[in-house]
Amino acid sequence: MKLSAIADKVLSLIFPERCLFCGDIADDKYICAKCGSEYKRIALPVCSVCGLGRNECRCFSGLLFDRTVAPFYYEGRAREDILKFKYRGRHEYGRYFAHCISLTVNEQYSGICFDAVTSVPAFKNGSEDFFDHAGYLGRAVAKNIKAVFDGGLIEKTNERVKQHTLKFEQRFENVRGLYAGRGNAEYKSVLLIDDISTTGATFSECARVLKASGAEKVYCAAAAFTPHRVF
DSSP states (O other): OOHHHHHHHHHHHHSOOBOTTTOSBOSSSSOOHHHHHTSOBOOSSBOTTTOSBTTTOOOOTTOOSSEEEOSEESSHHHHHHHHHHHHSSOTTHHHHHHHHHHHHHHHHTTTOOOSEEEEOOOOOOSOTTOOOHHHHHHHHHHHHHTOOBOTTSEEESSOOOOGGGSOHHHHHHHHTTTEEEOOOTTOOEEEEEEEEESSSHHHHHHHHHHHHTTOSEEEEEEEEEOTTOOO
8 A cells, every 4th residue: 555545544533534514533534424314316227318317207309408416305404405505604514515516416427528627507596606606516526527527608698587586498498598608619518517407498598509519429417406306
């Protein structure tokens, strides 16, 4: 064993990693067993397009991304902690969510080489404490999977009603024409990151502009899917 590895082992015994959520000793680098058990994970096997369990799949032909995946359902503890990450200043929670997204990407997109990772442009609320949560996750995932992050591939052309306030059909209409591509034609395979996906409308519209800019394949990943999504 190398001296650096021995030193790391000794330091981990003296100063063990702490759970980001409760401060107890972490069972892995980010979370303790108790907190981790409170997240509802999406279990394999899943649909090879929408990423949901086979009995939940409601894909339809209008989706423009090639595939989407996520580690968690957006309910219970996962929902609470994602909201704290996005709106209540607990940005460190994003380290865990990015870690779990990365594991899911490595597992379900095994063998795919991404030319770039990018993120869905965040909804700007005009406040001084604006936080680009999707960009945070995108950068962290890119680092974890050793890929290039390019946050300039998509831009928002204007602001509209937030998606979570709308019904299924309205979500697709709300995002139509909302984004513009500033893509790099050399990026043929792109991994697109967001925090939550409910209908797939945002992923689908962003995939459309990425493909219009030269991408051939757009794979998506989120921290969580809304359970029982209607596609």
